[in-house]
Amino acid sequence: MIRNVTRRVRAGRMSLWRLEWLRLIRTPRALALAAAFVVLGLLEPALTRYQSQILGHVGNGVRISFPPATPAQGVSSYAGELSGIGLVVVVVLAAGAFSFDARSGLATFLRTRVGNIWQLVTPRFAVWAAAAAIAYLLGTLAAWYETQLLIGPPAVGAMLAGIGCGAVYLAFAVAVTALAASGVRNTLATAGIALAVLLLLPIAGTVHAAEPWLPTTLASAPADLLARTHPLGYYLPTLAVTVAAGAAALGVAALRLRAREI
Amino acid sequence: MSGADISLGTGSGGGFRLPPHLPVALLPLLALIVALDAYCLVDLARARSARGAPKIVWAIIIVFVSAPIGALVYLFAGREPRRHDPPAAASGQPGAPRPAPPALADDGAAPPPRDLPPILTTSGLTRDYGGTGLFDVDLVVPRGSIYGLVGPNGAGKTTLLSLLAGTRRAGRGSVSLTVARRRIAVCPDLPEFDGWLTAAEVVDLARSLVAPAADGDDVAAALRAAGLADSAARRVGGFSRGMVQRLGLACALVGDPELLILDEPTAALDPAGRAEMLGLVAAMRGRRTVIFSSHILADVQRIADQVGILRDGRLLYQGATRGLIDTYLQPSWLVRIAGDPAPVASAMAGERWATRVQPVAPDTIRIDATSIEAGERGIPAVISACAARQVSCEPAAADLESAFLALTGASA
Numbered sequence: 001m002i003r004n005v006t007r008r009v010r011a012g013r014m015s016l017w018r019l020e021w022l023r024l025i026r027t028p029r030a031l032a033l034a035a036a037f038v039v040l041g042l043l044e045p046a047l048t049r050y051q052s053q054i055l056g057h058v059g060n061g062v063r064i065s066f067p068p069a070t071p072a073q074g075v076s077s078y079a080g081e082l083s084g085i086g087l088v089v090v091v092v093l094a095a096g097a098f099s100f101d102a103r104s105g106l107a108t109f110l111r112t113r114v115g116n117i118w119q120l121v122t123p124r125f126a127v128w129a130a131a132a133a134i135a136y137l138l139g140t141l142a143a144w145y146e147t148q149l150l151i152g153p154p155a156v157g158a159m160l161a162g163i164g165c166g167a168v169y170l171a172f173a174v175a176v177t178a179l180a181a182s183g184v185r186n187t188l189a190t191a192g193i194a195l196a197v198l199l200l201l202p203i204a205g206t207v208h209a210a211e212p213w214l215p216t217t218l219a220s221a222p223a224d225l226l227a228r229t230h231p232l233g234y235y236l237p238t239l240a241v242t243v244a245a246g247a248a249a250l251g252v253a254a255l256r257l258r259a260r261e262i
Numbered sequence: 263m264s265g266a267d268i269s270l271g272t273g274s275g276g277g278f279r280l281p282p283h284l285p286v287a288l289l290p291l292l293a294l295i296v297a298l299d300a301y302c303l304v305d306l307a308r309a310r311s312a313r314g315a316p317k318i319v320w321a322i323i324i325v326f327v328s329a330p331i332g333a334l335v336y337l338f339a340g341r342e343p344r345r346h347d348p349p350a351a352a353s354g355q356p357g358a359p360r361p362a363p364p365a366l367a368d369d370g371a372a373p374p375p376r377d378l379p380p381i382l383t384t385s386g387l388t389r390d391y392g393g394t395g396l397f398d399v400d401l402v403v404p405r406g407s408i409y410g411l412v413g414p415n416g417a418g419k420t421t422l423l424s425l426l427a428g429t430r431r432a433g434r435g436s437v438s439l440t441v442a443r444r445r446i447a448v449c450p451d452l453p454e455f456d457g458w459l460t461a462a463e464v465v466d467l468a469r470s471l472v473a474p475a476a477d478g479d480d481v482a483a484a485l486r487a488a489g490l491a492d493s494a495a496r497r498v499g500g501f502s503r504g505m506v507q508r509l510g511l512a513c514a515l516v517g518d519p520e521l522l523i524l525d526e527p528t529a530a531l532d533p534a535g536r537a538e539m540l541g542l543v544a545a546m547r548g549r550r551t552v553i554f555s556s557h558i559l560a561d562v563q564r565i566a567d568q569v570g571i572l573r574d575g576r577l578l579y580q581g582a583t584r585g586l587i588d589t590y591l592q593p594s595w596l597v598r599i600a601g602d603p604a605p606v607a608s609a610m611a612g613e614r615w616a617t618r619v620q621p622v623a624p625d626t627i628r629i630d631a632t633s634i635e636a637g638e639r640g641i642p643a644v645i646s647a648c649a650a651r652q653v654s655c656e657p658a659a660a661d662l663e664s665a666f667l668a669l670t671g672a673s674a
Contacts, residue, residue, distance in 0.1 A: 014463050015470050016467070022463075023458070028334075039291065039295070042287075046284070046291075104452070106456070109454070112427055112429060113472050114471060145290070150284070
């Protein structure tokens with residue numbers, strides 16, 4: 001038995017990176033993350049394409065006629081979930097990973113063994129930002145397939161640029177979740193605070209001059225790029241600000257987590 | 263979306279005709295939902311139970327609650343941690359075999375080395391939580407000793423251990439260590455781990471953090487030492503509390519620490535498990551230094567050679583366990599003699615070390631001595647000199663509990 005254990009341990013070689021990977025695949029987290037985005041990706045273009053028929057059946061005598069849906073609208077309806085259900089799923093799941101201080105026994109195990117707090121923060125951020133980006137990419141591919149089939153081919157370049165903007169925004173959302181986790185220990189409270197920040201931040205965008213500088217502007221970038229509302233260059237300052245703000249959020253989170261007592 | 267025309271009409275505007283591409287378009291979505299539901303149903307069927315409701319209720323939720331919401335609710339709220347091992351190996355199950363007892367490297371553990379500087383000292387260590395907490399604690403922990411920290415609930419034991427472990431900061435005072443921080447291992451009173459990791463993975467994670475150069479053999483050895491060799495491949499989510507406590511100890515041991523800080527290490531264990539744990543700790547004497555807290559004084563007396571008594575955040579006593587008993591208790595023995603005990607009693611009364619001799623039964627006398635050593639040497643000598651036949655000789659309440667009560671009562 002001991003030899004078996006030794007062999008298994010040698011093969012495994014645990015680390016804090018592998019811990020996050022296992023958190024993804026051994027719990028429903030990866031499944032939920034991918035399923036949420038893919039289901040939305042498959043559903044939203046179909047709803048956009050058939051919204052007239054759907055509303056005609058539930059409209060109780062009210063007939064609503066929409067102009068024919070465009071490919072941009074098909075994908076944009078999915079991309080809008082970057083500030084909706086998709087965002088909620090990413091934040092809630094990431095909050096579970098970052099609130100390692102919620103259980104004092106687990107916090108003691110981790111904190112008395114790591115040299116510095118970045119050992120805990122970095123793998124969590126990297127793995128969850130990557131997982132969110134991959135889930136968003138899968139959802140986009142699903143939306144692409146549906147749109148191509150039901151409406152028509154969307155612009156490839158705009159879609160790829162939108163995927164990039166969306167991935168950066170989701171990484172920022174994960175960083176904000178880390179920052180929220182440094183303020184409270186409870187997972188639900190962490191998710192609530194992070195979502196409140198991310199959902200209320202666009203209010204600042206009502207000030208027209210501030211909009212290009214707000215990270216939340218990236219949430220609407222995939223749709224706007226497809227609709228050709230703005231070129232990619234318009235979002236370059238936003239991307240820079242988002243990366244800087246995300247790094248700052250992670251830095252502050254690490255400082256606060258390091259100062260926290262168990 | 264923009265540019266919609268809204269008008270009132272009568273009827274539904276004709277029957278709904280399925281658009282030609284819609285079935286193909288929705289096929290992946292339907293496949294995904296069906297696959298998710300099927301996965302959940304198979305998972306439910308293979309599980310021994312589900313959380314919050316019977317399995318049949320969860321099956322109904324998965325199938326009938328708007329797909330895939332029912333399935334997602336099950337995944338997050340109803341799924342029990344998976345057990346991939348034979349059920350008989352589960353601890354706490356009737357008929358389940360006990361985990362293998364810890365392998366004691368050396369029952370006759372080496373005595374603490376002398377003439378070495380203390381491994382840990384504190385100076386005026388204070389953490390005030392508004393009247394409660396810890397105040398002016400000057401701790402001295404000899405290297406290689408087993409240091410038992412005792413005190414009533416709220417005395418400050420966990421606070422003191424947290425300050426020593428570095429998980430809390432002192433308001434005042436200092437902690438001095440003659441060992442590197444990374445050679446200190448901490449095991450809390452309620453260790454917690456991610457339930458989806460196996461025991462071997464948890465210990466391997468601890469190894470990777472504190473002793474990257476160690477290998478799988480060290481992980482296996484730590485698991486064996488904690489009595490978890492047979493459960494190495496099991497997921498921690500199915501462990502009993504006692505097994506989790508053993509796992510916490512395995513994580514502490516895998517780094518081969520010089521100083522081991524254990525908070526209530528026997529709190530969750532049954533009597534047999536407690537004895538095994540105490541044996542394991544006792545076997546570390548001389549090889550490692552162990553500081554452990556406990557409210558079970560018999561445990562402390564059994565294995566600790568040094569003891570610190572905390573009350574209301576203050577260290578009332580610190581020193582050798584035996585010295586505490588000697589200092590705070592009048593050593594006393596009950597001696598039973600075959601035949602008339604009067605000659606023995608009068609002989610005892612004539613000894614300088616005997617402070618009081620009184621009969622307590624027709625064949626039994628109680629002897630109070632100036633010290634334990636004096637009594638332990640003097641009583642057999644007197645009985646022998648009297649040519650009396652001794653039936654029994656046992657200490658009368660000369661234990662740590664009595665000393666603890668005497669000490670804390672005297673300070674009240």
